[in-house]
Amino acid sequence: MSPVKHLVSLDDISAEEVHALFERVDELLEARNSGKTVTPLRGKTLAMIFRKPSTRTRISFHVGMKELGGDSIILREDEIQIGRGETIADTARVLSRYVDGVMIRTFDPADVEGLARFGSIPVINGLTDLEHPCQVLTDLYTIRQRFPGGRGPEWTDCGIAYVGDGNNVANSWLLAAGKLGLRFSLAAPRAHPANPDIIRRARDLASASGAKIRIGNDPEEAVREAHVIYTDTWFSMGAEKARPDRLSRFEGFQVNTGLLALADPEAIVMHCLPAHRGEEITDEVMDGPQSVVFDQAENRLHVQKGILVELMANDPEEGMH
Ligand code: CP
Numbered sequence: 001m002s003p004v005k006h007l008v009s010l011d012d013i014s015a016e017e018v019h020a021l022f023e024r025v026d027e028l029l030e031a032r033n034s035g036k037t038v039t040p041l042r043g044k045t046l047a048m049i050f051r052k053p054s055t056r057t058r059i060s061f062h063v064g065m066k067e068l069g070g071d072s073i074i075l076r077e078d079e080i081q082i083g084r085g086e087t088i089a090d091t092a093r094v095l096s097r098y099v100d101g102v103m104i105r106t107f108d109p110a111d112v113e114g115l116a117r118f119g120s121i122p123v124i125n126g127l128t129d130l131e132h133p134c135q136v137l138t139d140l141y142t143i144r145q146r147f148p149g150g151r152g153p154e155w156t157d158c159g160i161a162y163v164g165d166g167n168n169v170a171n172s173w174l175l176a177a178g179k180l181g182l183r184f185s186l187a188a189p190r191a192h193p194a195n196p197d198i199i200r201r202a203r204d205l206a207s208a209s210g211a212k213i214r215i216g217n218d219p220e221e222a223v224r225e226a227h228v229i230y231t232d233t234w235f236s237m238g239a240e241k242a243r244p245d246r247l248s249r250f251e252g253f254q255v256n257t258g259l260l261a262l263a264d265p266e267a268i269v270m271h272c273l274p275a276h277r278g279e280e281i282t283d284e285v286m287d288g289p290q291s292v293v294f295d296q297a298e299n300r301l302h303v304q305k306g307i308l309v310e311l312m313a314n315d316p317e318e319g320m321h
Contacts, residue, residue, distance in 0.1 A: 005311045006116045006123045008109075010133040010175040011201065015209065017310075018180060022141055025306035027320050032067070032302075038320060039069025040313035044100040046072040048126070049082065049091075051106040052237045056273060057126045057134065060300040061103055064308055067301075073099070092119030101312045107238065122311040129168055129238065130195060135272045136172035138303040140180070142296045143228055146268050153227060161185045161226035161263070163219045164253050164280050166194035167236045169272055174198050177213050178205025185214040187222035189249045192234075219253050226263045230270045231255045231280045247279070256282045260290065268292045 006012060013021070031038045046065050050058065058074065065072040077083040082091055088111050095102050096119040104112055105126040116123040125133050140155075147155040160177070162170055166188035174194055177184035178201065186194060193199075199215060206213050216222065223229050234250045235243065255269060269281075269291045277283050286293060309316045 004116075004120060004122060007133055007307060007311065008112050008116050008123060008125050009131055010136060010172045010179065013133075013137075013179070015180050018137070018140065018176075021137065021303075021306050021310060022144060024309060024316065025141055025302050028305050028309070029302050031320070036319075037069075038318075040309050040316060040318040040320075041065060041068035041070035041100075044070040044312055045098070046070065046308065046312070047075060047095050047099045047102045048072055049075045049077065049080070049102065049104040049106070050126075051077045051082075051104075051111070052127065054105055054126070056297055056300050057103075057105060060304050061126070061308075064301055064305040068305055068308060068313075070100075070308075070312075088114035089118040091115070092117070096120040101308070124307065124311065127168060129236075130198075131172045131175075132168045132272070133172050134300070134304055134307065135169055136176050137307070138299045139173075139230070139270060139272070139296060140176060141303050142270065142292060142299050143268075145295070145299075146292060147227065152266060156180060156182060158227035159183045159185070159225060159264070160228040160230065161187065161219075161222040162230045163187050163222055163255055163259070164231045164250070165189075165192050165234050165236065167192075167232060169232045170194045171198040173230070174202035174213065175205065177211050178202035178209060179211075181206075181209035181211045183212045185216070185222040185226065187216055187219040187253070189253065190217050191249045192246075219259060220262055223259055223263045223267075227267050228270060229255055229260065229263055229267055232272050233274065233276050234280050235276060250280070254280060254282065255285055257284055257288075260285055260288075266290075270296055273297055 092115045101122040103124040103126045109128040109130040112125045144155040271293045
């Protein structure tokens, strides 16, 4: 990450920085589990702007800042002047005078880019219509926890199958796969593909990293012998209106016991939540022994603490050893 460091896109972070981030997260988690308080963000404040709803992102960033000794302010767009037309550029300039970092969840990626361009504090993308980098960094960390090597594959050797909407999470997954040289298979309906610019970028990254990225429309082909099966709602925020048409286009894309049976017997099932149970995933699979969805949700806290320390701490090592 660069000097005022931001996390606008998964493309902002190198493979080496991802591995270093995960080592930082290991340290923070170890400290937390042993009851040790680590406060490298003492005296720092994170502003969090929400133009869309959130459970996990909102709470995990808030608790994360608190655990790191800092503070956070939650700003819904209808509570601040952005909702009445104040520009992102002016908002960025003003926030930079008050707080030490800003996390934003919004529709348009230009909002996040604008905060980074016109402000002078770190900016974190807490989800846009294009990407969800904090989620996918957490997902990678969760896979790393589950596949430490030994008798199974190392986490970077896992076959990862994403089944469902080619949405913001799928886009960030494509970039992550390209960066880290992963084996990643995306099965999305023809009508709901991933972003074409991101696909091109992921393929460019893959030619340098050796990643094996497959993009198709057949869930069964994607999950065959996969170690990770990933899905997300077919109704991302803003897509709810087109419900009946949309639902029919996702026929055959449900993660259920039949699909799971085609994967590696030790495969894990992931979902970034919130789930629409009975649509993209069945109760049986989501609550079954191969599901790691709630560990994944918990890891939002730990990984975001790592991101906050890397981006906002004066001394990221403070109190670590
Ligand atoms: N996965 C995720 O970002 O959850 P929230 O929408 O609840 O923040």
